[in-house]
Amino acid sequence: MRVHLWFTMATLLLTFGVGLADERLKVVTSNETLAAVAREVGGDRVEVFSLSRGVEDPHYVSPTPSLMLQVTDADLFFENGMELECWVERVLDGGRNAKIRRGAKAHVYACAGISPLEVPSTLSRSEGCIHAHGNPHIWLDPINAKTMAANLVEGLKRVDPEGSEVYDQRYAQFRARIDVAFYGRDLIEVLGSEYCDRLQRSGGLIEFLEAHEYKGRSLIESLGGWRKKMLPLRDMNLVAYHQTWAYLRDAFDLDVVAHVEPKPGISPTPSQISLVRRMIERHEVPAIISAPYYDVGKVRTLAEETKTNAVVLPSGVGADAASVDYFSLFERITDLLLENARS
Amino acid sequence: MKSIIRWSSVSLLSFSVLSVSTAPLFGQESGKDKQIEEVQKQIQKLRTLYENRLEDLEKEVDRLRGEKKDSSLQKLRRKAAEFSEKKKKEQEVMDAAARLTGPGSIISSKFNEFNPRITVFSDFLGRLDGRRVNNDEGVDTTDRFSLREVEVDFRADIDTYAKGVLILAMEEHSPNEYEFKVEEGYLDLHTIPGLEDVAHNLRFKIGRFRTEFGIVNILHNHDLPWTSRPLPVIGFLGEEGDVENGLGIEYLVHNPWNEAITFNFQIVNGENSTLFAGANSNDLAFLGRLKWHKQLSLEHEFQFGASAYTGNAASDPPADTTRLSTLMGADFYYRWRPEKGGDQTSILFQTEAYLRHREENDRTRNRWGFYSALQHQFLKNFYAGARFDYLSGAPNSENDWHHKEAIYLSYYTSEFLRFRLGYEHEEENNGFDNDTLMFQVTWVFGSHAVEPYWVNR
Ligand SMILES: [Zn+2]
Numbered sequence: 160m161r162v163h164l165w166f167t168m169a170t171l172l173l174t175f176g177v178g179l180a181d182e183r184l185k186v187v188t189s190n191e192t193l194a195a196v197a198r199e200v201g202g203d204r205v206e207v208f209s210l211s212r213g214v215e216d217p218h219y220v221s222p223t224p225s226l227m228l229q230v231t232d233a234d235l236f237f238e239n240g241m242e243l244e245c246w247v248e249r250v251l252d253g254g255r256n257a258k259i260r261r262g263a264k265a266h267v268y269a270c271a272g273i274s275p276l277e278v279p280s281t282l283s284r285s286e287g288c289i290h291a292h293g294n295p296h297i298w299l300d301p302i303n304a305k306t307m308a309a310n311l312v313e314g315l316k317r318v319d320p321e322g323s324e325v326y327d328q329r330y331a332q333f334r335a336r337i338d339v340a341f342y343g344r345d346l347i348e349v350l351g352s353e354y355c356d357r358l359q360r361s362g363g364l365i366e367f368l369e370a371h372e373y374k375g376r377s378l379i380e381s382l383g384g385w386r387k388k389m390l391p392l393r394d395m396n397l398v399a400y401h402q403t404w405a406y407l408r409d410a411f412d413l414d415v416v417a418h419v420e421p422k423p424g425i426s427p428t429p430s431q432i433s434l435v436r437r438m439i440e441r442h443e444v445p446a447i448i449s450a451p452y453y454d455v456g457k458v459r460t461l462a463e464e465t466k467t468n469a470v471v472l473p474s475g476v477g478a479d480a481a482s483v484d485y486f487s488l489f490e491r492i493t494d495l496l497l498e499n500a501r502s
Numbered sequence: 503m504k505s506i507i508r509w510s511s512v513s514l515l516s517f518s519v520l521s522v523s524t525a526p527l528f529g530q531e532s533g534k535d536k537q538i539e540e541v542q543k544q545i546q547k548l549r550t551l552y553e554n555r556l557e558d559l560e561k562e563v564d565r566l567r568g569e570k571k572d573s574s575l576q577k578l579r580r581k582a583a584e585f586s587e588k589k590k591k592e593q594e595v596m597d598a599a600a601r602l603t604g605p606g607s608i609i610s611s612k613f614n615e616f617n618p619r620i621t622v623f624s625d626f627l628g629r630l631d632g633r634r635v636n637n638d639e640g641v642d643t644t645d646r647f648s649l650r651e652v653e654v655d656f657r658a659d660i661d662t663y664a665k666g667v668l669i670l671a672m673e674e675h676s677p678n679e680y681e682f683k684v685e686e687g688y689l690d691l692h693t694i695p696g697l698e699d700v701a702h703n704l705r706f707k708i709g710r711f712r713t714e715f716g717i718v719n720i721l722h723n724h725d726l727p728w729t730s731r732p733l734p735v736i737g738f739l740g741e742e743g744d745v746e747n748g749l750g751i752e753y754l755v756h757n758p759w760n761e762a763i764t765f766n767f768q769i770v771n772g773e774n775s776t777l778f779a780g781a782n783s784n785d786l787a788f789l790g791r792l793k794w795h796k797q798l799s800l801e802h803e804f805q806f807g808a809s810a811y812t813g814n815a816a817s818d819p820p821a822d823t824t825r826l827s828t829l830m831g832a833d834f835y836y837r838w839r840p841e842k843g844g845d846q847t848s849i850l851f852q853t854e855a856y857l858r859h860r861e862e863n864d865r866t867r868n869r870w871g872f873y874s875a876l877q878h879q880f881l882k883n884f885y886a887g888a889r890f891d892y893l894s895g896a897p898n899s900e901n902d903w904h905h906k907e908a909i910y911l912s913y914y915t916s917e918f919l920r921f922r923l924g925y926e927h928e929e930e931n932n933g934f935d936n937d938t939l940m941f942q943v944t945w946v947f948g949s950h951a952v953e954p955y956w957v958n959r
Contacts, residue, residue, distance in 0.1 A: 215844060219845060224764055225797040252690070252705075255704065255754065257662075263662075354583060354586075357582065357583060358586045360590070362593060367581075373574070425916055451842055451843075455842070456843075
């Protein structure tokens with residue numbers, strides 16, 4: 160009898176629970192940067208929700224029932240991958256939405272096809288807690304954003320084939336905007352996106368541009384966008400809190416000479432702090448950069464003691480008020496670095 | 503170039519017009535008009551011919567020019583490709599050198615990925631007591647070190663529908679005597695084959711598991727934010743909490759307000775010896791739990807829960823009678839973390855209240871208890887906590903009371919190693935009291951993914 164009652168209750172709840180479908184595709188992402196990319200390529204066809212906010216550490220988010228609720232009726236799930244979001248598995252388990260489980264049709268990893276930096280040669284917890292598959296902070300290189308968007312477009316087309324044309328078109332626009340914003344229109348017209356990327360990936364873009372000319376004009380004069388904006392900081396020595404900035408470093412030929420964390424995810428130790436201090440003095444480091452969710456107080460104290468600048472950089476979309484989409488994120492990062500890191 | 507072509511074609515054209523127009527002078531008078539018409543047609547034809555030819559030539563010139571332009575651009579782009587290849591190779595050589603000099607040289611094999619993830623949890627405790635204490639078997643456990651428990655946690659995907667979890671535990675139940683047990687071993691059926699769309703908000707648990715009563719019963723010892731379990735949990739569910747064999751269904755309740763409401767229903771053996779009839783029982787017990795989680799903002803989060811657990815309390819009742827024992831619980835937690843620097847500081851308040859209603863010979867007996875706990879993360883890796891427990895009616899008398907005050911200080915070196923100092927004061931109205939100083943070390947190693955294993959951290 161009692162069993163009966165319980166089952167009736169459960170059945171009632173279940174019937175009540177069959178949800179109503181929304182017209183737009185519900186895309187859920189693990190963080191706001193991915194949400195920004197999804198809005199770029201999805202346009203009006205999608206409704207995008209992010210499980211975490213830009214001011215949160217993307218590595219550590221509590222997998223609460225509220226997050227699980229968000230994914231139950233998602234049509235597509237978009238996450239970074241490379242063990243950036245270990246908490247996502249619990250959210251997906253709790254959300255029990257078979258469509259978007261890892262490996263399913265409507266699940267997309269943004270990192271697919273991106274060559275990782277800082278892949279450890281051995282996997283050991285003594286090398287720190289996180290970044291076992293290499294540095295996962297891939298979105299901090301504008302070239303990678305194009306690949307991330309391409310991966311998402313593939314997923315969107317699988318889930319919503321009718322929108323294929325729209326997604327392709329919007330993806331092409333996003334690519335073109337990134338190219339112009341990163342390299343400038345002139346250089347793209349001369350070299351084309353593909354060759355710019357090849358040079359950039361090899362780390363030799365600036366060297367090549369300086370050594371070659373086209374129509375009697377040095378190619379470096381054709382360079383524009385963020386790449387040109389950041390030229391004054393080329394080869395600048397910086398200290399960073401966490402290994403967040405590897406891709407940003409390579410994108411703009413910066414140098415990170417030390418990290419305040421001795422190993423990714425390990426809190427700073429006195430010996431590491433003294434090492435960092437020595438490195439700051441030896442390399443005349445103009446700035447210590449940190450994401451807003453780290454121990455900014457410690458960074459400020461360290462900067463004061465070593466007479467350098469503490470710069471809280473937005474590490475992703477939504478990490479500060481000015482970084483509302485992928486483009487404003489890079490405007491903000493480059494502005495802040497130029498303001499604070501010029502020695 | 504273009505002008506030369508144009509000029510020469512114009513002169514050619516005028517020459518032909520001239521030669522054609524002279525012809526009629528030698529022809530017949532009557533055919534003159536006809537001939538003129540013929541000539542005009544021919545002129546028209548020639549003009550078209552030359553204009554077409556002219557256009558072709560101009561196109562050819564454009565093409566040649568473009569080719570010249572293209573070849574310099576192509577050369578540049580080819581150079582760019584060669585240059586980037588060269589640079590990449592240089593980089594690879596440097597990377598390889600770094601790898602050779604770096605620690606180790608083999609990246610983990612993919613074959614391991616089909617094996618379950620294995621995690622080992624070890625929990626070590628040193629205690630200093632104010633008086634002699636015995637464990638529940640009456641063995642003296644005063645003032646000693648103890649590797650309290652070692653747990654091995656295996657988990658893997660079984661197929662696309664289910665996950666498997668097996669947690670084996672070795673526990674020092676008496677000094678130097680270890681008891682081996684299956685702490686949990688269950689199938690987590692997260693997707694129901696064929697019903698993915700209809701019942702996608704259901705999840706089944708089949709096997710042996712910690713029952714979903716309140717907040718802390720589902721936590722393993724090493725996951726607790728304290729060194730000991732709260733008194734009401736021990737008093738109503740047993741020393742280690744309640745672990746049973748059975749079935750469970752979890753349902754994410756769809757609701758018009760789009761709130762995170764979860765409903766759990768579990769049918770298990772009613773073999774809990776504290777609450778029900780113990781191992782000899784042949785009756786089932788039923789558990790229901792409803793919880794509502796709310797993320798108000800990034801800073802504020804809370805959860806309300808209510809649980810009910812009912813079964814037969816007598817192992818050998820008179821024929822055709824059952825003596826119901828029902829445990830009801832209400833729980834609440836609130837967590838605050840600042841929007842900026844949320845992993846540096848946080849505050850957690852958590853409380854659970856329990857009421858047990860039990861039918862005994864010709865009367866019913868109620869017993870209740872609660873605990874409240876506060877935890878403050880004051881530095882990234884440091885947590886200070888305090889807890890108050892109260893339990894009415896100690897095991898032998900319903901008028902008794904029993905309470906405990908505890909304070910803790912925890913330090914995490916990383917997600918995988920924790921040191922904890924604790925001080926507990928315990929008092930019963932029968933005159934028993936004890937003060938205990940505790941030193942606990944908990945460590946975790948294995949192939950699990952990085953995730954915050956410590957609940958409430
Ligand atoms: Zn990281």
